[in-house]
Amino acid sequence: MFDTLETFGTVFDTDIPRDAIHVACISAQAQERLQPGQHVGYKNGVITTVGDKIGIIDPFIIGPIKFGKRCWIFIYPRTITGLRHAWEHPDIKSEKGDVEKDPKWDPSKPWFSPAGAEEYITREAINLGMSVPSLMDGARHWITSGETMYTGEREEWLMDEEKFWKAYEIVSGQKVKEDQRFSFFKCAC
Numbered sequence: 001m002f003d004t005l006e007t008f009g010t011v012f013d014t015d016i017p018r019d020a021i022h023v024a025c026i027s028a029q030a031q032e033r034l035q036p037g038q039h040v041g042y043k044n045g046v047i048t049t050v051g052d053k054i055g056i057i058d059p060f061i062i063g064p065i066k067f068g069k070r071c072w073i074f075i076y077p078r079t080i081t082g083l084r085h086a087w088e089h090p091d092i093k094s095e096k097g098d099v100e101k102d103p104k105w106d107p108s109k110p111w112f113s114p115a116g117a118e119e120y121i122t123r124e125a126i127n128l129g130m131s132v133p134s135l136m137d138g139a140r141h142w143i144t145s146g147e148t149m150y151t152g153e154r155e156e157w158l159m160d161e162e163k164f165w166k167a168y169e170i171v172s173g174q175k176v177k178e179d180q181r182f183s184f185f186k187c188a189c
Helices: 097-099 114-128 133-147 161-172
Strands: 023-030 038-043 046-048 053-059 070-075 083-085 086-088
Touching: 038 053, 114 133, 114 161, 133 161
Parallel strands: 023 046
Antiparallel strands: 023 070, 038 046, 053 070, 083 086
């Protein structure tokens, strides 16, 4: 038995059976034109091409990534320090901290104001790797049907549930019962 992930980034002579792996990734904004597979770094929510490299631009993208667009950075194998579907890397702040410390996050807007609620929902969608409509639809579906939302490999509810549901009520105009104010996610595990 062997660990498939241990063979990534190496050349080998043995025929290895097919497998599936978890790859740590983080979405970030391009600050210049980038190429799929390009080795890059990450700082304050943006992709850097100078300094320490932590991974590669999503190699499955066809064509260049333009300035200002967002894409995935696939983190180098064997460099993350924890993996519970939500991972850790010494050069990247925790996901929960990314929301408050992101340069685009405006802490002066109360999270319970309409503008603050929309911004909160947007930041949580980004941190979950999904669009705002997908997150809102998932929450709406949970409220009306009780069915959870599939989130791929993410198994943890990483946001403040009280804030999320308050922001959801403000943005959607829909009241949420107390017994519905918890995670509506399920992972592939």
